[in-house]
Amino acid sequence: MTVPALAQRRSVREAGTAPSAHRWRQDLTGWAFAAPFVILFGVFLAFPILASFALSFTSFGLRDLQNPIGTTFVGLDNYANVIADARFWSALLNTTYFVVVGVPVTLTIGLLIAAALNRGITRFRTAFRVGYYLPVITSIVAIAVVWRFLLNPDEGLINMLLAGIGIDGPSWLGDPTFAMPSIIAMAVWRNLGFAMVVFLAGLQAIPSELYEAGSIDGAGRWQSFRYITIPMLRPTILFMVVITTIGYLQLFEEPFVMTDGGPLDRTLSVTMYMYQQAFRFFHQGYASAIAYILFVIVAIVAFLQFKFLRSEA
């Protein structure tokens, strides 16, 4: 439909009412559609985000629960204390370790499988896709129950297999050195299917003509991957790096159900530490400061990745 035709129709509709009344009607209709969501969203999402910020400047604790307004304002004390808190720094270090190793490994394997499914595999593609995606949609608690059994130092499947080839396997989750690698392995296993599905969609969107043109020009498989696939996939890779990093920075469930942060705090993550402060020690004000520091870290990392990865193209 052409623009003049639309304008004409609109003017027909508006003929009966004064312009301002019509404007009000439009506003009313718009807000009527938005209202149910906006009210729920405002009360249970937007308000808590602001409230959390306010809480981070108070000494809110268990005794304030029934009278939140009566809590004490402490200025930047919580932030100063978090900065001086050795457990916070070790939680941040552990989280960084998890992200720096976990993100590249997850995305590498996800892309590897997607590339294999896209170019080499025609039969059973759905079976592969379902199988690799299964852990993504499975409850972390059920996964933890099975993995704790697999990783059990004495009767676990992994150490029994290692013993079969003469290796004395460590106490995976009980050893300070092996606990975080075990958590990373489980997180990679659980999340690579998501990366695979997104990469597969990205690969399928690349026109096959590009590869045909490439092969006419004498490009080998490695060259066509390097000079066609990677550049064409760049937006998908950028998206996956950012979204996986944001998710991994919030590490909580895996260590919570597997190790409770131990041994020696080696798997304590920032979100876990926040949870402990808020719901074990009931320092909600302090925990809110931790939550906001994490929020800022997430925002900065996402911003830097967007900037850095965009400009690299």
Next chain:
Amino acid sequence: MTAAARPAPRAGLADRGKPGAGSSLWVYALLVGGLALMVGPFLWMVLGSIKPEADFLRNPPTLWPSRITTDNFGRLFDQLTFPRYFFNSSVIAFVVTVGNLIFCPMLGYALAKLRWRGKGLVMAVVLATLMVPAGVTLIPNFILMSNLGLVNSYPGLILPFLAGPFGVFLMRQFMLGVPNELLEAARIDGALEFRIFWSVVMPLATPVLATLGILTFLGNWNSFIYPLVMAQEPDMYTLPVALATFATGQYQADHGMLMAGSVILVVPVLIVFILFQRWITEGIATTGLKG
């Protein structure tokens, strides 16, 4: 070179599968090996749930049960109020899903197709919250629910999730693609805006609604941190909270029962996923690429 770009050489190997049948066999072998690693723990779980307890203590461990037993499930239902947890999880996931299937398309429609003052602000605020870590809202929501007297109640477990920003993002993207001519035609016929939304737009949106519905249901069925905080009485436990409590508490040595509990937690999800896997993976791929 970025971290994510590193797979290039190995994925390049995988590319070889296309022309030669010989190298394609390698790709299949690798993929099947990987698949075994992915599916193996699930097989172990399902077979473990019908094993007698003695089988778990065998060295070397055996995959197949020495005999099939339903004792593990029996203990789950006799000693624990597992049907209650199943009911709690179902009610919460179902109501949250229905809420999102109504509220998200409504706002998505208003953002994509209506002109109203405040629209830009609402859109910016809703989309901005997509990036906020879940931990940020956990503490204030707990305090809010405590003061409303909603800790340990269905409303307390449901209300915060009825309106998810992800659904708005998904629905708005879809609504933008609905031709304006269709809506204008209905408006000229004098149809009320809600009627246009309900009888013209919603039927068109069925595939997107299916994706949103399935993803919302799965996400809430598996949800863990929030119900852990908000359901403190065993009566209000959801399946994941109950299983986590038993797995770290007095039943941690009862392997068979924990495997049976995991099966009950996972099997409904598996059924939903296998029936609707096209919609799930395509929905994720679409939103992923548009993000």
